[in-house]
Amino acid sequence: MRILLLGKNGQVGWELQRSLAPLGELIDTPMRVDFTQPEALIALVQASKPDVIVNAAAHTAVDKAESEPEIARAINATAPGVLAREAAALGAWLVHYSSDYVFDGSGDEPRREDAPTGPLSAYGRGKLEGEQLIRDSGCQHLILRTSWVYAARGGNFARTMLRLAAERDVLNVIDDQVGAPTGAELLADVTAHALRRAVEQPQLSGIYHCAAGGQTSWHGYARFVIEWARAAGLPVKVAPDAIMSIPTSAYPTPARRPLNSRLCTDKLQQAFGLRLPAWQTGVERMLTEVLGR
Numbered sequence: 001m002r003i004l005l006l007g008k009n010g011q012v013g014w015e016l017q018r019s020l021a022p023l024g025e026l027i028d029t030p031m032r033v034d035f036t037q038p039e040a041l042i043a044l045v046q047a048s049k050p051d052v053i054v055n056a057a058a059h060t061a062v063d064k065a066e067s068e069p070e071i072a073r074a075i076n077a078t079a080p081g082v083l084a085r086e087a088a089a090l091g092a093w094l095v096h097y098s099s100d101y102v103f104d105g106s107g108d109e110p111r112r113e114d115a116p117t118g119p120l121s122a123y124g125r126g127k128l129e130g131e132q133l134i135r136d137s138g139c140q141h142l143i144l145r146t147s148w149v150y151a152a153r154g155g156n157f158a159r160t161m162l163r164l165a166a167e168r169d170v171l172n173v174i175d176d177q178v179g180a181p182t183g184a185e186l187l188a189d190v191t192a193h194a195l196r197r198a199v200e201q202p203q204l205s206g207i208y209h210c211a212a213g214g215q216t217s218w219h220g221y222a223r224f225v226i227e228w229a230r231a232a233g234l235p236v237k238v239a240p241d242a243i244m245s246i247p248t249s250a251y252p253t254p255a256r257r258p259l260n261s262r263l264c265t266d267k268l269q270q271a272f273g274l275r276l277p278a279w280q281t282g283v284e285r286m287l288t289e290v291l292g293r
Helices: 011-023 038-048 062-067 069-090 122-137 157-167 184-198 218-231 266-272 279-291
Strands: 002-006 052-055 093-099 140-146 171-174 206-209 243-246
Touching: 002 011, 002 038, 011 184, 038 069, 052 069, 052 184, 062 069, 062 122, 069 093, 069 122, 069 140, 093 122, 093 184, 122 140, 140 184, 157 171, 157 218, 157 279, 171 218, 184 266, 184 279, 206 266, 218 243, 218 279
Parallel strands: 002 052, 052 093, 093 140, 140 206, 171 243
Antiparallel strands: none
C-alpha cells in the first residue's frame, strides 16, 4: 500500500507518520505543500499515484479564519475536494479530518453522524463544505470528525493552564462549552486501525465521529490538569477554589464556538471493533510525557 500523507508535520500528521508506517510505504513529500494552489496538489497526487491519501493538513486558526475566510475555505474545503477528485480518478482511498464545528452546538446530547449540521463560524463552514465535496466526488473515503485535539508536541491548552496556574492566584475558565479532549496520538492510531479494515471492506466508506470517551468542560479540563500537576509536585500557585467558572459570553472571540461539542462515537466503535478510552487517560499520558513525570 502506497500512502500519501499530507500535513505530516502538524500535531496529527506527526503521529500519523508513526501509526501508518506498518501499513505500507509512506511516500516522500515536500516539507511544504501549498494547499491554496490546486494545481500543485493535482501534480503531487498524479506523480505519487498513491493507494491512499491521508489529509492531515488544515487551516486550524479558528478566529483568524473569520478575517481570512477565503484562505480558510481554500485549505479546508477546496483542497480536500481536489484531493477527493484525484483519489476517485485513481481508485484510491482518502482519509480526511473534520470537526465538531460543523454543528451548531445546541442541546446537550452527543451528536451522531447523521445529525443536522449548522456551523457557526467560517472555520466550521469550510470544514462542512470539505466533507460535502469529498462525498460528491464518489471516492472511497473515511472522514473522521473530532474535537478538542491536543498533542504532546507543540503548545496546547494543558500547557497554557499549567503556566498560568504557576503565575496567578486566580484563573477564569469557560464552563459552558462541553466536549472531549482528544489526543493526536489516539486519532492517529484509530486512523491506522480503521484504514486497514476499510481497504478490505469498501462498504465502510463514510463519515465517523472519533473523540476520546467521556466529556468535560474547559473548566473541568483545567481543574484536572492543575490537580494532576499539584499531586505531581509541580509549582502551582492558584488554589483549588480559585479556578473560577465563567460563561462563553464573558470571553468573546471573533469566531463563535459550539457550546455542545459532544460527539457520539458508537458508529466508529462498532464498525471497526474499537474502544475509545476516557479523555483523562490520554491527557495524563500527555502530561507525563511532556513534563517527564
